[in-house]
Amino acid sequence: MKTHLVIPKHTTKPTASKPRFGQKPRWVQEEIVKARAIAHNVLCLASETPGGFDYVTVLQVEGICYDLKGEEEQQLINELYQAFLASLPYDIQILWRVLPLDIQQYGAQFTLKESIVSHPGAPEPVIDADELQEPWEPVAADHATLLSHLGAQRTLLERSLYLLLRVEGTPRSQESVLQRWTQTSRSKRISQAEAFEQARMELNVRVREVSRLLSNMGLTVKQVEGMRALTRFYSSCLLLTRHQQAPLPDEVIESLGRPLDVTGWLARQKRSTTAAAYFFEQNPAEAQNTLLLSQAPGPAPRRKGRHSTQEPRIVGRDFTQLADLVSPAGISIERDCVRIEEEYARVVVVHHLPRRVHAGWLKPLADLDEPMEISFHIHPYQSAQMITQFRRRQMEFESSMLASRKGNTPDPHTQVAAADVASLITKLASGEERMLDVSMHILLRGTSRRELNERTRRLLSILQNMLLVARPALFEQEQAFCSCLPHVRNHLKSAGMLLNSRSASAMFPFLSNALYHSSGILEGVTPARDLVTFDAWSRDVPNANRIVLGPPGWGKSHAVKNGVLRLALKYAVAQKKARREREETPGTNFQAIIVDPEGEYGYLSRLFGGSVIRLAPGSAQHLNPFDLPTSQNSEHQQVEHGDRLADHVQKLHSLLDIMLADRTPDGAGRLSAEEKGLLDRALFETYRRVGITSDVRTHDRQVPLMRDLYQVLESGICGPDTSGLLQRLHRFVFGSLSGLFANQTNVNLDGRVLVFDIHDLETELRPVGLFLVSNFIWTQSFHSTIPRQVIIDEAATLMQYESGALFLEDFVRRARKHYIGVTVISQHPRIFEHSSIIANCAVHVLMRQDASTLDLMREMFKLSTHEVQILRRLGVGEALFLTNEKRLQLAFEASSLEHILASTNPRELAQWRDDPRYQHIDQLLEALHHPQGEPAILRAALCALAESGYPESEVRYA
Numbered sequence: 001m002k003t004h005l006v007i008p009k010h011t012t013k014p015t016a017s018k019p020r021f022g023q024k025p026r027w028v029q030e031e032i033v034k035a036r037a038i039a040h041n042v043l044c045l046a047s048e049t050p051g052g053f054d055y056v057t058v059l060q061v062e063g064i065c066y067d068l069k070g071e072e073e074q075q076l077i078n079e080l081y082q083a084f085l086a087s088l089p090y091d092i093q094i095l096w097r098v099l100p101l102d103i104q105q106y107g108a109q110f111t112l113k114e115s116i117v118s119h120p121g122a123p124e125p126v127i128d129a130d131e132l133q134e135p136w137e138p139v140a141a142d143h144a145t146l147l148s149h150l151g152a153q154r155t156l157l158e159r160s161l162y163l164l165l166r167v168e169g170t171p172r173s174q175e176s177v178l179q180r181w182t183q184t185s186r187s188k189r190i191s192q193a194e195a196f197e198q199a200r201m202e203l204n205v206r207v208r209e210v211s212r213l214l215s216n217m218g219l220t221v222k223q224v225e226g227m228r229a230l231t232r233f234y235s236s237c238l239l240l241t242r243h244q245q246a247p248l249p250d251e252v253i254e255s256l257g258r259p260l261d262v263t264g265w266l267a268r269q270k271r272s273t274t275a276a277a278y279f280f281e282q283n284p285a286e287a288q289n290t291l292l293l294s295q296a297p298g299p300a301p302r303r304k305g306r307h308s309t310q311e312p313r314i315v316g317r318d319f320t321q322l323a324d325l326v327s328p329a330g331i332s333i334e335r336d337c338v339r340i341e342e343e344y345a346r347v348v349v350v351h352h353l354p355r356r357v358h359a360g361w362l363k364p365l366a367d368l369d370e371p372m373e374i375s376f377h378i379h380p381y382q383s384a385q386m387i388t389q390f391r392r393r394q395m396e397f398e399s400s401m402l403a404s405r406k407g408n409t410p411d412p413h414t415q416v417a418a419a420d421v422a423s424l425i426t427k428l429a430s431g432e433e434r435m436l437d438v439s440m441h442i443l444l445r446g447t448s449r450r451e452l453n454e455r456t457r458r459l460l461s462i463l464q465n466m467l468l469v470a471r472p473a474l475f476e477q478e479q480a481f482c483s484c485l486p487h488v489r490n491h492l493k494s495a496g497m498l499l500n501s502r503s504a505s506a507m508f509p510f511l512s513n514a515l516y517h518s519s520g521i522l523e524g525v526t527p528a529r530d531l532v533t534f535d536a537w538s539r540d541v542p543n544a545n546r547i548v549l550g551p552p553g554w555g556k557s558h559a560v561k562n563g564v565l566r567l568a569l570k571y572a573v574a575q576k577k578a579r580r581e582r583e584e585t586p587g588t589n590f591q592a593i594i595v596d597p598e599g600e601y602g603y604l605s606r607l608f609g610g611s612v613i614r615l616a617p618g619s620a621q622h623l624n625p626f627d628l629p630t631s632q633n634s635e636h637q638q639v640e641h642g643d644r645l646a647d648h649v650q651k652l653h654s655l656l657d658i659m660l661a662d663r664t665p666d667g668a669g670r671l672s673a674e675e676k677g678l679l680d681r682a683l684f685e686t687y688r689r690v691g692i693t694s695d696v697r698t699h700d701r702q703v704p705l706m707r708d709l710y711q712v713l714e715s716g717i718c719g720p721d722t723s724g725l726l727q728r729l730h731r732f733v734f735g736s737l738s739g740l741f742a743n744q745t746n747v748n749l750d751g752r753v754l755v756f757d758i759h760d761l762e763t764e765l766r767p768v769g770l771f772l773v774s775n776f777i778w779t780q781s782f783h784s785t786i787p788r789q790v791i792i793d794e795a796a797t798l799m800q801y802e803s804g805a806l807f808l809e810d811f812v813r814r815a816r817k818h819y820i821g822v823t824v825i826s827q828h829p830r831i832f833e834h835s836s837i838i839a840n841c842a843v844h845v846l847m848r849q850d851a852s853t854l855d856l857m858r859e860m861f862k863l864s865t866h867e868v869q870i871l872r873r874l875g876v877g878e879a880l881f882l883t884n885e886k887r888l889q890l891a892f893e894a895s896s897l898e899h900i901l902a903s904t905n906p907r908e909l910a911q912w913r914d915d916p917r918y919q920h921i922d923q924l925l926e927a928l929h930h931p932q933g934e935p936a937i938l939r940a941a942l943c944a945l946a947e948s949g950y951p952e953s954e955v956r957y958a
Helices: 071-086 103-110 137-153 177-182 185-215 227-238 240-245 250-254 273-282 284-288 321-326 383-404 412-430 449-465 477-483 501-505 556-580 602-607 634-638 644-660 673-689 706-715 725-733 766-780 802-818 851-861 865-873 896-902 906-914 916-928 935-948
Strands: 005-008 035-039 042-046 053-062 092-100 157-168 220-223 330-333 338-340 343-352 372-380 435-446 469-472 497-500 521-525 531-534 546-549 591-596 611-614 753-757 788-792 820-826 843-846 878-882 887-891
Touching: 035 227, 035 321, 042 185, 053 185, 071 185, 071 501, 092 240, 103 137, 103 556, 137 521, 137 556, 137 896, 137 935, 157 185, 185 220, 227 240, 227 250, 227 321, 240 343, 338 477, 343 449, 343 477, 343 497, 383 412, 435 449, 435 477, 435 501, 449 469, 497 501, 521 556, 521 878, 546 556, 556 591, 556 602, 556 788, 556 820, 556 896, 591 602, 591 766, 602 611, 602 753, 602 896, 644 673, 644 725, 644 766, 644 802, 673 706, 673 725, 706 725, 766 788, 766 802, 802 820, 843 851, 851 865, 865 878, 896 916, 896 935, 906 916, 916 935
Parallel strands: 546 820, 546 843, 591 753, 591 788, 611 753, 788 820
Antiparallel strands: 005 330, 035 042, 042 053, 053 157, 053 220, 092 157, 092 372, 330 338, 338 343, 343 435, 343 469, 372 435, 435 497, 521 531, 521 887, 843 878, 878 887
16 A cells, blocks of 8 residues: 655646645645745745744854863753753754765865866966976875775764744734735735844844853854855755755855846847747747746845845745745655655654763764754743643642552552652742753655665664664654754654753753864864864954974874975965966965974975075074064055054064073073163164164165164163173174174065974074064064964973063964964973963864873863863874864874874884885985975975885874
8 A cells, every 4th residue: 555645846837746636736845845035044934824934043053072071061051051941932943963074075175186167268278287296296185095094984974053943923814804905015015024024133132042041051153144055054954965966056046036137139128028938939049048047037126125125025825936946856755754856864753761861961872973863842831831730740649649558559650750740840830940842853864765774773773772762753754854844843743752941951962072164174083083174264263373282292293294284285276276277376375484493394395395494693594683564465554553663672672682681590581671771772773773763654674783783782872881781792793693683684485385494593592593583474474465374383492581472472462463373382381371372372282291280281271170081091193172162182183195294203214214115205205305305306206105105004193
């Protein structure tokens, strides 16, 4: 016996599939697809009431790592969530979406193997022979291979959480028949617009209140906005496969509700429908070349004013362009599943919970390696109504227990139920609790019935281990599927579970251990093997600064090198693609600047055609600390706020404090107020002698040198030198250290990766070198228009001096305004205890710490007890990754070639150089450390290594 019902898609008239005699035809847009319009970030749905409409707002919630919280924090989160549920006066729907990750979108950032679509008639792109393969291209290909390895280990999933709010509009059925007959067409539209505006205002109030309550739990909430985002969200909920394989084009979505735009001959005929039909009939070949937006006729353009084009004009239950656009071609309702075009879907309903659960007991389901969509429907009951029902039940239980006392043992189940009801009545009356109808539906999808059955068996096994009683919604798949759509309506009324708010708070749903930015770079993988990709320049990230703390040998520099390498690869591939497509490229579109104290970052600059700048007393490359900031933006150059010269003089004070102050046994030291006053007058006089004043128009003149300051002090024009500043400054002008300040700056910021090598500077001079480099970067990047990532390794060298610490703190604080992200690496967390650098870094990467520093780390980063224990047990290449969005544990991943390029392990380096099996690796290392850094040599070594293959078990870093 057939149990399925086929619902064909309604396009014009029901002629393709005629219903039986006396049977009303059913259509997808009527029974399943309720979307009618999108306006002001509100999804307008056809209501169950004839002529009525519902208005839904979609909020995306960034979940938290619940298991990383301490017991007190977990208890506080549950109490806040219980208060949120107890205060709910309306229905909500919480939607978990665990969908297959589109890794192709991420991998496209690192591959050049894609077809270039050009316009008809455009010339073929010309590719230079020298550009056929850059030295970095094998590294980009190897990174793409890493993604395929990660995908082979497990199903890569993207986890997202949504909270949906619904407001019911005023149904037209409430109007009298006389009112409906007497209303004009315009007054009907005005009434509908007023109802929508009222619903939108109510939704805005609910969004603000819900966002406030969820933010108290540490959750980040943002509204899904825009016609494109909402349309694609609703479309993916209906038919996921089609949405992933062929997403709706932006042009089609934006054309909804607009009149036809016809060009060519039809435009000259004033868009005459009759003329168009005649023209297509007489010229079928020409009709194919005529541009016509093939959408259903939209409403006529509305006049500007109170009722704009954003007003959702929906009449009755007629189909609209939006419903026709997102609807599948057909839906077949079967006994145990729903077939949507070529995709199968099944809903499993959870209808019984265990009596006792622990906090966060849904986490095994949240971490399940299975694509699924879970809908939680929460409907609050009126407390007065529930108290009346519970009092009736209480009387029944008491009567039952009185009857059982006549010679029989009381039923323990009845005693427990009576105690529960008595407690609930008291709490409901005081407002401490609220009764809720909670439904939990799990939607599974598959490309075939066999795949769907296998996923169902795996899911039911997990639910059984969690002591949950669940079943497929047999003969109710249509209602169950509609309940999983973003309509905030539960069509399975019998599937709800009656829970109080305290019990429901244990089902805290906002759990997520994943962090995925589609435009970011791969940081690592979580213990559940979910990818962690992060975009430091995203709008949701307050700044691109990062601090990395950990003892030697635990992978700090390895992780930072791979991050810089992937950033540079991402922008290099994007620039080469643009060059192939004949787009204008303004030179370098990203730059990494590295302060290298150990000479281990040089390969990055050679790989991308950059340069290594060696700072040493005998070096031919110089940085003049007297250089003034030069704005890269003409608007900022014309409109200057403040005295730029005075600002730079303060930075020179910090440098001279490091150079000239007498050191105490602990390394600290400061110049006296008298010495600073003399230097301040001397610095302004030094600039004045070359014609530079506070007027920004004089700042393009050649700046002075350190010997000019020495001459001003020696002349005594600014006052007598009673503390011997000249003697201390002499060695930096005429002595063994004069090479650092002997000439004007002869270094520029060309190249995608620049490395400042301060390895040859003595320990005493390294703070001076760090200051010179940081100051040079600041002056050259003032009001920059391209992103720059500055990596300062061994920042404690500069932080040990008070003036150096102040300069670095100021540099990190102001970097965001000049498109700079600063990465600070250090082995000494204690030196940052009272620094503002931690507060000004959006990302904190914490490697394994010694037991002596655990208490300090707990206080500095507000770690929970569980996070401290994890920090103590982390292995090599693992870290706690803390951002403003998420706190999670991850393991850094690198491909074979990335590990070879980033490794500084002396045992591995010795093995690669001495073992004949690794001769290709040795050739690559020699090419990377070649002083000339010839691209041809480096490219040949990379290609030879790629052809020979990598010893995966030996060099894989994970």
